[in-house]
Amino acid sequence: MTNIIEKPKTNTLIEEYRQQALAYGHEKAIRTFATPMLQAWEKACEGYADEDTKLEGFADLMSEVFNVRDAAIAAAINPRFKIGTIINLAAKAHTPYYKRLLSKTLVDGFTNPDIKPDHDRLHNAITAACGLTDLASEKKYRAHPLAVAAYLSWWDGKMEDAYSYAILALDADRTTSLAALVLVALSKGKKPAYLN
Numbered sequence: 001m002t003n004i005i006e007k008p009k010t011n012t013l014i015e016e017y018r019q020q021a022l023a024y025g026h027e028k029a030i031r032t033f034a035t036p037m038l039q040a041w042e043k044a045c046e047g048y049a050d051e052d053t054k055l056e057g058f059a060d061l062m063s064e065v066f067n068v069r070d071a072a073i074a075a076a077i078n079p080r081f082k083i084g085t086i087i088n089l090a091a092k093a094h095t096p097y098y099k100r101l102l103s104k105t106l107v108d109g110f111t112n113p114d115i116k117p118d119h120d121r122l123h124n125a126i127t128a129a130c131g132l133t134d135l136a137s138e139k140k141y142r143a144h145p146l147a148v149a150a151y152l153s154w155w156d157g158k159m160e161d162a163y164s165y166a167i168l169a170l171d172a173d174r175t176t177s178l179a180a181l182v183l184v185a186l187s188k189g190k191k192p193a194y195l196n
Helices: 013-024 026-045 049-055 058-064 066-077 083-091 096-111 119-135 139-155 159-172 177-187
Strands: none
Touching (some): 013 026, 013 058, 026 049, 026 083, 049 119, 058 066, 058 139, 083 096, 119 139, 139 159, 139 177, 159 177
């Protein structure tokens, strides 16, 4: 009798992403994998819950590629961003223009009192982010959707929710720096500029 060792069939989305990134570069791989997910995320931010199936793998990808996570945050915060801009924020985050655009979008929450959130959009995005935890392939991949929910809750002025989501994110993965940043902001009493 011959022992046959089968090759494991564990070609996960993250492994496929890494292979594509090696073969074709990160920008192309991000566009290939993240475009349908970011389109579905944008719809979820608008309140269309029927896009859940297209968010499969999004928790894993945003945990692997922080640019994708940050583009999702920017999409939730700024309803004026077109889908092309959101995708470029993920795929071209290394370029000066998109680096500045993302930085300004995130920093405005701390510094610009004239930038006020769309509370319904944030509620939709937080709900979608929490829903991503059920789609994560591993516990550690729940961390970044929860960190997104923490940051968006903070931006929405819901400090207790922000604290809870940040703690859950760190429970899933203690190295989740976004969750730690939310906790630091909360511990220092930092609020979005529009609440000051």
